[in-house]
Amino acid sequence: MADVVAFRKEEPGGLLLREANGPVLRLTLNNPPANALSLALLEALAAEFDAVASSKDVKVIVIAASGKVFSAGHDLKELTLHRADEDGGRAFFERAVRLAADIMVKITSLPQAVIAEIDGLATAAGCQLVASCDLAICTDSSTFCTPGVNIGLFCSTPMVALTRAARRKQAFEMLLTGETIDASTAKDFGIVNRIVPQQYLRQVVDKYASVIASKSPQALKIGKEAFYRQAEMSMADAYDYAIGVMVENLLARDAEEGIGAFLGKRMPEWKED
Known part of the structure; x- marks a missing residue:
């Protein structure tokens, strides 16, 4: 940390x-x-x-x-x-x-x-x-x-x-x-x-x-916006929305770095946008 x-x-x-x-x-x-x-x-x-x-x-x-x-x-x-x-x-x-x-x-x-x-x-x-x-x-x-x-x-x-x-x-x-x-x-x-x-x-x-x-600023930004948006939706709509967010997040640079760091047993290096 x-x-x-x-x-x-x-x-x-x-x-x-x-x-x-x-x-x-x-x-x-x-x-x-x-x-x-x-x-x-x-x-x-x-x-x-x-x-x-x-x-x-x-x-x-x-x-x-x-x-x-x-x-x-x-x-x-x-x-x-x-x-x-x-x-x-x-x-x-x-x-x-x-x-x-x-x-x-x-x-x-x-x-x-x-x-x-x-x-x-x-x-x-x-x-x-x-x-x-x-x-x-x-x-x-x-x-x-x-x-x-x-x-x-x-x-x-x-x-x-x-x-x-x-x-x-x-x-x-x-x-x-x-x-x-x-x-x-x-x-x-x-x-x-x-x-x-x-x-x-x-x-x-x-x-x-x-x-x-200490966390990925990219992930925090994506996650906070998604948290409040899905909270006002029905469960079905929230899942549809969250699926799209999750896929885009997986494609993002910090997710690639974070997963790679986890699998490689090293600390991730976050980059600013």
């Missing part, structure tokens, strides 16, 4: 901290105290995803957060200020909610694996962000909820990601009650992959990222 090297940090301040560590890019939400997804923070996330989408250097993206809250979701104070707009806030609400939704779609569309690193509360659109990531690893003290119903606002957009990560009845339970669930329940529901003690969170996430980054 290749070691992660070439550590560097960028943007020591700001709403979104960027840390590049070899093939792993760490993006840290930094909007204290609740890491609310303000329009500015959403725009920063969108810009990072757009910039990295075609990168040959970044293999894995980690989304983390500073402080005791992963993210409390949309910035309710910011939204409320725009009720004074001539249209009652409609245009701003549409802009903020659509941008958040676009970011969730971008996550699944990126060729890189995206890992959520959660230490604290992930609520509403913050929970939506966790559910949208390819993998999610949290501390044993982390909590999750979609509490919109408590303030007269059903979490309709978080619902889209949640119902695709958790089992349907469990997702609807969260949406209907607005109650907070602990890390163990979130794992049972399917929202997170693994729970670790707080002191080992970064170490475990870095290990996952390093392992994934």
Whole structure:
């Protein structure tokens, strides 16, 4: 397994901290105290995803957060200020909610694996962000909820990601009650992959990222796209689609190299596109 090297940090301040560590890019939400997804923070996330989408250097993206809250979701104070707009806030609400939704779609569309690193509360659109990531690893003290119903606002957009990560009845339970669930329940529901003690969170996430980054970037790109596309198909259609993907993958350069390396009992040498 290749070691992660070439550590560097960028943007020591700001709403979104960027840390590049070899093939792993760490993006840290930094909007204290609740890491609310303000329009500015959403725009920063969108810009990072757009910039990295075609990168040959970044293999894995980690989304983390500073402080005791992963993210409390949309910035309710910011939204409320725009009720004074001539249209009652409609245009701003549409802009903020659509941008958040676009970011969730971008996550699944990126060729890189995206890992959520959660230490604290992930609520509403913050929970939506966790559910949208390819993998999610949290501390044993982390909590999750979609509490919109408590303030007269059903979490309709978080619902889209949640119902695709958790089992349907469990997702609807969260949406209907607005109650907070602990890390163990979130794992049972399917929202997170693994729970670790707080002191080992970064170490475990870095290990996952390093392992994934050592794989064929060509195979990861093909596989991630196929994973999300087939998930929305019937079983018969999914197999028809997956057969085509598998054949094209077998014909690809990295599959030829990987199989040859396995048969020759040597380490594969992946090449960039």
